[in-house]
Amino acid sequence: MRQTTRLAARLARGAAVAAVLACPLTLEARAQTNLNNAQILQGLTQATDDEPAITARILRQMAQQAVANNVPLTTDKSTIAQKLDNLAQITVQIQFALNSAIIRPESYATIGSIADALHHPILVGYRFLVVGNTDATGSRKHNLELSQQRADAIVEALATVYGVAPARLEAAGLGQEALQTPNDPTNPVNRRVQIFNIGRQ
């Protein structure tokens, strides 16, 4: 862990741009496997010096408008999506009960791992955005609501079970609006949770 901390710190300080560009790719490739603590810490550490002002509210509004107007959420084109892509981030799979925001016990440890990273001194001064995503099974509106409830449940667990300050956490549900595999929209791989480092407190 110590070596990882040093590596992460060096990356954060010295090679922020290169690291940020490389980070989403390498971690996305591992998105559906269990990340270990060192990988979570490393993935969330490489913050840029000029974190864009991304908030859960803006993301929620974008997704809600897209669903209400029955148009696609243009996450591939929007400035905000590009900014999101550039943030230090990890993608994890949290198991929920079917069609519900109840976190299954098998994922308590994964949420604990995220808490371990968020409490580390290298990340302790930063805020994080928890984004829930579903696959394209079911209606867009329902998926949007469900993913928001799931993101809220994760934030609630991080704050009340593992003591992460609520002021450091935001939650947004994007439903099926930001599929990881748009050509295979019902693939379970799309059911995922992303954690973004959204800058200093």
Next chain:
Amino acid sequence: MKKQAIGLAALLLLGTAATTSAQTVSFAEAGAVIARSCGPSIERFCSKVNIGNGQVRQCLQQHQDQVPSACIMDYDRVTASIAKRLQAQQGAFKVCNASIREYCPGVKFGDANVLDCLLTARKVVGASCKQALLDAGWQ
């Protein structure tokens, strides 16, 4: 044989005294313990509530007649460990203040600089500082 046993016990005791170990577990391990010990009971009796805000713990209590006592004990044990680790993290740099002044003068807080310095100097930092870093899960 008896002498050997006493010798072994003494050696073990010495080992325990000489080696510091964390008195807390990681948050990941805490979650894993709850899942391992209480998972079946949670799925059976508390599948409609979330772990946040103590809802699962409360639900398990309501079904304590049917929930294994080891589950309740483990749950409370890791809850105490989480609290202790949070406390250790909050107070670690205060406990380490003397070591920071001695071994890390001029190192600025932020980006884990001070922690990195303390870990580099871990062979010489004070015992209480070492223990605090262990309990915080940072060593």
